[in-house]
Amino acid sequence: MTQTRPAPAPVQDAPARRRRVHRAWFVAAVTFVTIIGAAAFRSLPGLLIDPLHAEFGWSRGTIGAAVSVNLALYGLTAPFAAALMDRFGIRRVVALALTVIALGAGLTVWMTEPWQLILCWGLLVGLGSGSMALAFAATVTGRWFTERRGLVSGILTAASASGQLIFLPLLSWMVESRHDWRPAAVTVALAALAVVPFVWLLLRDHPADVGLKPYGATEFVPKPPPVAGAARRALTVLGSAVRTGQFWLLAGSFAICGASTNGLIQTHFVPAAHDHGMPVQAAASLLAVIGVFDVVGTIASGWFTDRFDSRRLLAVYYALRGVSLLFLPMLLGPAVHLPMLFFIVFYGLDWVATVPPTLALCRERFGDDTAIVFGWVLASHQIGAAVIAWLGGFARDLFGTYDMVWYASGSLCAAAALMSLVIRRRPAAVALA
Template identity: 50%
Template sequence: MSLASFLARRSFHYGWLVAGLTFLALLVAAGIRSAPGVFIVPLEQEFGWSRATISLAISINLVLYGLIGPFAATVMERIGIRQMMVFSLAVIALGVGLTTLMSASWQLVLLWGVVVGSGSGVIALVLGAIVVNRWFFEKRGLVLGILTASTATGQLVFLPMLASVADRFGWRTAALALTGAALLIIPAIAAFMRDRPADVGLRPFGDNSETVEISQPRANSISSTLNALWLGMRKRDFWLLFGSFFICGASTNGLIGTHLIPACIDHGIPEVKAAGLLAIMGLFDFFGTTMSGWLSDRWNNRYLLCWYYGLRGLSLIFLPFSFNFSFYGLSIFAVFYGLDWIATVPPTVRLVANAFGKENVGVMFGWIVAGHQLGAATAAFGAGVLRTWTGSYLQAFILSGILCLIAAVGVLQIGQTPTKGDSQLSSVTLNS
């Protein structure tokens, strides 16, 4: 009897082990995705590359991370979750490890942009959604909330450590530490991860049926994923959700996640302290996102998004002026902004379900998340270009704040005015 089979027959449900392994993989991937903010200034100093050039590699990483998401479920259906996780983590480790040998900017674009971006596109929120839907009949919301929070936890765990290692031993040592973290969890996933409860003779957690589940995966082709996009694009709500999430990505991962540490260094704040600001944001984001999920079950989700984007916009407009105050003023910004970091996710998911039906949430939210990452990529590159041209992030912060205020107005229109073809789309089941 294998160890996995033995564990499956203990008093706890094997799904919790699968969820734990998924959380660990998402945590490591999130930590790796947050690393560029620590590496920008060291790379700039060692190689003389402009911030715009470095930001280009980061933006490509973010684009691929978003665009691969809608297709990841298709590949997982064909070759399995465990195989995809092992392969993706190996690709991420390879890409990050090889950056220590690079000597030209095109190598940064290839390795961090293409290789790491492609690998991290699979170890993303779509993985958590698939695991929850397969392994849990009860407590799906709780488990999905915990897995979503791994993004914040990864940032909280990795950023201060990376900044400290980079400051004391150099950015290459920090990159090798990330490589080691990715490689370290591969054996556990290979040994204990399972695709479905039926693989260990169980049904999903909370499903008290007496028979063992025998699952026949639905056909889920690339063409059906693209067809879902085509149908969604004919609906106004898709563009309102896509556009608001584009701005969400631009104002979080792309701008703050990538450029806050370099901006702090520009104002004389040490890198380790600056990384601490992002860690504070990660901590408070955990609570903010959990509370947002609770509120999304009780309040109008359009109004919640309006408040989130509006308050975020005001905070970003204030941010460049807060550098004139003490570090503690920035800490207050980090707490306030952190509560709002990805609080937009739960109400956005609910609005996607309302617009396209619960059976279509997976694929349609995947495409809207792609919009989030396109926005992040645009801001990551655009802010780097503005910093290179003007020597300041002032314009980038102000513009991002204004875009958030525009999003706050736009989300109020979601679901308000049916457009031609909406009734037809509501009756169509998209293959997800």
């Protein structure tokens, strides 16, 4: 009589495997390095404003419009990228996105007209960066972790925000020392290309690909089949989400988050400080300090999110950010002094501390559709950033100062704090139909 051999147990059930560090942490590490390495392309827009204005005579509003297209597409692409990752896998989507970023950044060195800036930096880099947005981190976190999700999302968020700011001193040195912005653009293109091999060789789409359970899971989770109709699914999820008031509160508050970070500080802090006599490299170095402290703040926020009410965390973050922006016009000057350093350290701690609790609220409300819903919430973040990136440049052209922009953004942060408190808790996450 022939005996049927039992199916082999998943790899993670072996005692030796249990004693090792779970593979999910290595995947998170690769994702962290990938996001850090790819973040160079998010560092350059704030450094381009004055050089492009000086070389081509383009207004700051025109340059800000190109940055706005970049920021808007960065957000609007995210939910579709999350759906494409479900269809084609994380590695393929991210590798293609990095290649598109390198192409867009590299082509800018030959531009002579504003529409070319909008095409290369706005369209190509915007589409590529949107596929590398926080929806990427949300997808990795959702697939590989059932425990420590807040902590991991905080770490990956810190990589996204800090990487783009840490590159600033190097890129600003290139711009100032050579009196030319083109070497910095080439560096951005090469940095994006350098990350592609790491993604292709080291990243894995799902724990089941290597026979593992997600970290913290009690049961083996089979890899789901590819989901066809990525665009249709992204729009269907959006159609269901917009019927809930909670989505609009999350999207509205996150739009203000984007306006007060990527759109305002990242885009306009360097030219604003330069208006007050501060050297460009010194101002860029301050933004790099924000990036350093952002790592601490965002990881701490992830730890807090695993333990405290996400709504109250968001309210505190937004309220403190708004107060700090109201004081910023009084702190700008030709030299770096102690109050300015205090602002920089605080803003670094608060920079994207909003992401882990926002992601946790999306997961609580929308279950299996979290990555796509968070992609749409991120789209609102970038639309808010795009609006302020353009309005900030327009206001500087109109009034000759950025003061009005700082005050308006501080007031918007107060509104975001109130919106966060209105979000209702839900005892069980329910996936969208």
